[in-house]
Amino acid sequence: MGRDFEIKTASGPRSCRVWLLEQATWQPVFNGASIAAIRHGQPAFLGDVEPGRPPGLEGHFCQWLFILSRIYPDAAPLTVRLPPDGARLTLLDLVHGAQSLCHGASDLSWALPVFCRWGRGTWTNRFGKRYTLDSLAETHLRQEDVSTACFGTHWRMGIACSVAESADRFSRSTRRQLRDSLRRLIEEARDLCNPDGRFRLEPSPPGGPPFEAVVSFQAHTLEWLMVALPAEAVRSEPWVNQAIARLLADIGSPNHLTYGTRCHAATALRAYLSKTDGP
Numbered sequence: 001m002g003r004d005f006e007i008k009t010a011s012g013p014r015s016c017r018v019w020l021l022e023q024a025t026w027q028p029v030f031n032g033a034s035i036a037a038i039r040h041g042q043p044a045f046l047g048d049v050e051p052g053r054p055p056g057l058e059g060h061f062c063q064w065l066f067i068l069s070r071i072y073p074d075a076a077p078l079t080v081r082l083p084p085d086g087a088r089l090t091l092l093d094l095v096h097g098a099q100s101l102c103h104g105a106s107d108l109s110w111a112l113p114v115f116c117r118w119g120r121g122t123w124t125n126r127f128g129k130r131y132t133l134d135s136l137a138e139t140h141l142r143q144e145d146v147s148t149a150c151f152g153t154h155w156r157m158g159i160a161c162s163v164a165e166s167a168d169r170f171s172r173s174t175r176r177q178l179r180d181s182l183r184r185l186i187e188e189a190r191d192l193c194n195p196d197g198r199f200r201l202e203p204s205p206p207g208g209p210p211f212e213a214v215v216s217f218q219a220h221t222l223e224w225l226m227v228a229l230p231a232e233a234v235r236s237e238p239w240v241n242q243a244i245a246r247l248l249a250d251i252g253s254p255n256h257l258t259y260g261t262r263c264h265a266a267t268a269l270r271a272y273l274s275k276t277d278g279p
Contacts, residue, residue: 004016004017007019009023017071017072020035020071021078021079021080021081021091022081023081025080025081025082025083026081026082026083026084026085026086027086033046034046034083035064036080036082036083037083038082038083038084042097042101043080043082043089043094043097044058045058045063045064046058059149060107060109060110060149060154061098061101061102061106061107061108061110061111062098062110062111062114063110065094065095065098065110065111065114065118066110066113066114068091069113069114069117069118072091075090075091075092075095075117075118076092078090078091078092079091080094091118092118095114095115095118095119096119096120096123098111098114098115098119099115099119099120099123099125099131100123100124100125100126101125101126102115102125102131102136103125103127103129104129104139107143107147107149107154108136108139108140108143108158109140109147109149109154109155109157109158110154110157110158111136111158112136112137112140112158112159112161112162113157113158113161113162113165113166115133115136116133116161116162116165116166116169117165117166119133121133121169133169133170133174134170134171134173134174137162137170137174137177137178138174138177140155140158140159141159141177141178141181143155150216150220151201151216151217151220151221153217153220153221153223153224154220156185156224156228157223157224157227159178159181159182159185159228160182160185160224160225160227160228161227162178163175163178163179163182163228164227164228167179182228185228186225186228186229189221189225190239192221193239193242193243195242196242196246197239197241197242197243197244197245197246197247198214198218198243198246199217199218199221199243201213201214201217211250211255211257212256212257212258212261214250215247215250215251215257215261215265216260216261216264218243218246218247218250218265219247219261219264219265219267219268220264221243222243222244222247222268222269222271222272223264223267223268223271225240225243226268226271226272226274226275227271229275231275231276234272234275234276235275235276244268244269244272247265247268247269248269250265251265
């Protein structure tokens with residue numbers, strides 16, 4: 001993520017970054033739908049955009065904002081056009097709106113890095129609860145046992161991004177808690193890595209998990225590890241490179257894999273190439 005591309009549209013070639021916020025958000029571009037919608041009076045984005053299937057709304061709080069934060073380095077000058085008539089809203093307005101919706105029961109895995117990068121340091125949500133980035137991080141740290149989305153890897157990604165990219169926005173105490181947690185999670189991932197590079201999916205059902213779940217877990221785990229680990233560790237740690245080789249073998253196998261799993265694999269592999277000075 002982060003690179004721009006020229007794409008072909010009905011009106012001619014356009015920058016993908018511009019097209020994404022100026023056209024795709026409110027005009028029908030995917031299976032007859034735009035990638036944004038209005039849900040309960042608030043902008044929401046589509047998820048599960050898979051060829052040949054009707055799209056549904058994103059399944060994770062702030063997931064699309066997280067994706068946008070990977071693409072656009074600065075939210076301040078950006079506006080988004082929203083359905084049904086292309087009305088404009090700044091990207092920062094979307095972030096601040098998400099902060100007002102955030103509460104203690106929210107899955108904060110994507111919200112935490114988004115708010116660290118683009119959000120206010122202190123805010124009050126629509127229920128009257130006051131938050132700081134420190135209190136949000138502490139809430140996220142307490143959610144490990146209940147943050148089960150995608151094998152718990154989203155929760156780990158939230159911590160990895162916060163430590164790698166926004167540590168200076170936290171107090172010294174919170175920063176230390178996040179870093180200690182991340183070190184533990186990296187050790188756990190290394191312990192779960194078999195000699196053949198496969199991360200063990202535990203607990204495993206009788207007969208083992210289905211191939212789709214195995215590869216999805218492999219890709220999701222490598223995604224957050226590519227954020228958490230410094231480039232030198234990615235280049236030199238044998239277990240990391242064995243895990244990457246395992247993922248490459250899996251996606252090259254004749255077994256069917258869903259579009260989503262392949263997207264996660266592609267993201268992990270691209271991050272690996274970036275860390276190892278690849279193309």
